[in-house]
Amino acid sequence: MDNIKIGNFGESLIASYLLQNQYRIIKRNYRKKWGEIDIVAYDKKTKETVFLEVKTITDHSFSQILPEEELTERKIKKIKRVILSFLSQYHLEDRPWRFDFLAIEIQKNTLKPEIRHYKDVYLEF
Numbered sequence: 001m002d003n004i005k006i007g008n009f010g011e012s013l014i015a016s017y018l019l020q021n022q023y024r025i026i027k028r029n030y031r032k033k034w035g036e037i038d039i040v041a042y043d044k045k046t047k048e049t050v051f052l053e054v055k056t057i058t059d060h061s062f063s064q065i066l067p068e069e070e071l072t073e074r075k076i077k078k079i080k081r082v083i084l085s086f087l088s089q090y091h092l093e094d095r096p097w098r099f100d101f102l103a104i105e106i107q108k109n110t111l112k113p114e115i116r117h118y119k120d121v122y123l124e125f
């Protein structure tokens with residue numbers, strides 16, 4: 001499986017995971033020319049708009065790093081800009097929101113992928 005297929009598969013897994021955990025998906029792959037956010041959802045429990053970055057790796061991945069290591073300063077800078085664009089475009093600047101990071105590891109010998117959900121990751125603006 002190539003990286004795009006792995007990423008799409010991971011995002012689909014997370015979409016199901018979110019629906020099972022009382023989230024409503026607002027948008028997938030919200031893109032601007034300077035970056036994108038994988039999923040924008042609404043957390044029904046906390047009543048927040050949630051911007052979610054999903055990183056998926058498999059034991060067949062070319063890199064030997066953890067998904068968390070792919071959330072670099074450069075990526076965070078792009079994510080912040082995209083979040084601000086979304087909030088402005090949909091007039092949500094005064095509504096509660098947060099940024100979550102989801103790491104997925106898929107091993108070929110296991111039936112269930114490992115999902116690590118980091119809620120409310122601090123982003124300094």
